Amino acid sequence: MYGNLIDALPSVLSLGNLLAVVIGVVAGICVGALPGLSATMAISVLIPFTFGMDPLVALGMMAGIYNGAMYGGSIPAVLLRIPGTPAAVATSFDGYPMAQQGRGGYALQVAVVSSALGGIVSALVLMLLAPPLAKVTLLFGPTEIFWVAVFGMSAIVFLLGGDVLKGLISAAFGVFVSLVGADTITGAERYTFGHLELLDGINIVVLLVGLYALPPAIGLLEEVRDFDTENTGRLNTTSIWKAIPGMLKYWKTWVRSSIIGVFVGILPGAGGSMAAFLSYNEARRASKNPEEWGKGEPEGVAASETSNNADTAAALIPALTLGIPGTAVAAVMLGGLLIHGLQPGPMLFRDNPEIVFGFMWQFLFAAVLLIFLGGALATNSFAQVLRLPRPLLGAIIISLVFIGVYSINGRMFDVYLMLGFGLIGYFMDKLKFPLPPVVLGLILGGFAEQNLRLALRIGGGDWGILASSPTAKILIGMILLVVLMPLFSRLRRSRKANRVAG
């Protein structure tokens, strides 16, 4: 098998195939950086054109777009607090405060280096460990996935922010949004009010753009005073090569977040945003100064960006070996493979090794290219966008968002829905309701509900099935550990304090 890997290299290195990856990465960064446009969309647009292309050219572009967009999403997340993609929500937690402190350039450099590292790890895992990891995927049935979702929900606690009640209301709102649509088990329609457009549920991008992109864009319009454009145009960056040695202290976060990203990637149905939330939470938990997080801690940016790129190639492991598209992007990519007569499944590796392994190399190259293209070119040119007069910038963002949301399914309904969420988001912002629990509630709420009910259905209504497999038992143990540990340590601390006082 590893012989095939080497055999596939020469054709990947041909000029056309390399150029495809370069173009893909640049396009991906741009698409990711524009709020409302996503990698899924860019690849769907590309699909019809790939008919006449050589498979490796088409796949190289897709690999480039996927990797580029995962980093590109962090650019507006850092500079404007508008995540360019759902996976960049956690990047904005610390990235935007850093930008406000005038360290936006450094935040982007941390983001690009972390993204590249996550992508490289992910590509290497895909190249070397795909078949064994596909077996791990098989361990996760509905029961086990339910527990992973519960584990993810334990992260909500820290996302609730200062006011726990408001945080819980936000989370409940997210879970409510996840309920909309046809019930997947019984087919009953929930909160659809007869609208066919709501039958499949609400697309996360519609919610995200409404909540996250519209209120700040309106904020830009409200700001009458013209900005000091002289200084904001430059992000006060040093060369990325000089900045890298200073980042080496994040190595633990890089390793941890890469592992989390790869793990979430191989889970059926979980995506980059879940990887980013989990890894942000774990990094914060491991940190010596968790109280600084959310106020401009570069390690938070590193955690989130490493794992959302570590998710990319790893998500293709179940996609290529089992045909399960873990993410929306992977689903579209499978279509790209299908067009070239490449049927996903175990046989794919045997029948078309030169293309499959070539595709893996392209993922690796795309990740490495991120440092050069993302670091030097993209970061500086996007910073220029900030020099635009604020009202103009706000107007541009709003029109981009309209185009992006319209093009998801090609209908105005989603645009109106997005405007509705924008209104909700605007007032949530003014009333200081935290937004992250909404996103988490939507992603994990739906995920947990569907898998819990599938598990119970399989077990014929017996709740015992939830603890029946060893994998499930390990996950339950981990959740208990995570929930109870802070309680114990607080108890011990208060006892110690009592003793000192007494």
Added chain:
Amino acid sequence: MFKMIRRTLVISAITLSAQAMATLSNPAFADYPDKPIEVIVGYSAGGGTDVLARVVGKYLEQALGDDASVVVKNQPGAGGQIGFTSVAAARADGHTLGTFNLPAAMALTYDRQAAYDVDSFDYLANVVHDPNTLVVSQNSPYHSLKALIQAAKEKPGSLGMALSALGGNDHFSALLLAAAADTEFNLIPFNGASMARTALLGGHVAAGTMALSQTIGFEDELRVLAVLDDERSSFAPEVPTAKEQGYDVEMGSYRGFVAPHGLPEDIRSRLEAAFRALADNKALHDELAAQGNTLDIVVGDDYRELAESQSDIAAQLWENHPWK
């Protein structure tokens, strides 16, 4: 000698009349298609139906000639219903066609409100027939359909049967088989066929039903117990049909092309002729086979009958086993 002359005469007569017909009928549709033909696909770009529409579209352009161009437009949502509805409501001028999935497109007219029915379309051609199968994992103790049914009968309603979704060919396969064997399965609708297959591979459910194309490439991991068709498939000639094993069940997925009802006669016959010409197109056949699909062209009235019979099956199942 005399015979030969007669044959030559007959042949030239046929050729002549064909030419005459061509010249005669040309002006009637000289201006069709005068703009791109839009094919509405009710699913996202990159999905199975979308890929099929794009592949067939390419060959349809050649078959229509006259620099015809076919463009795919995706209108995903509500299990294809948004796309089907918009085809039914489009202008019947031959510039809007749509992909049509049976039995799903008709099934959803029973289990929910729909703005179309079986009479809302002109049926051009079915293109692909993908029979359903009954599958278990290679590690499963069941080696025949009989053994599986035996197990199901021991405790009706407990044997887990993985499906891609409710109200489609997978669901109907399970219902029809249960009826034929006089038992019940514990139906478990996953979010798509690949999720159902993965749960099967991981041993989380006992059995599953999925289209034959979904099992291709998984020969070492899955054991196909039966094909739910009247004859064995060329993709899996060693797998017996359910009928051979004593259960007369036929179900599968059909994918074809329809137009809004009321196409002008000349345009309709021109489109049908183009589809008919695809039937023995070797290149199309091979391209579809690479995706695990069997080319099965059924044109015009025959296709309409197919749609009506599938609609009746769905109506009957909905009446006997309403699923919501």
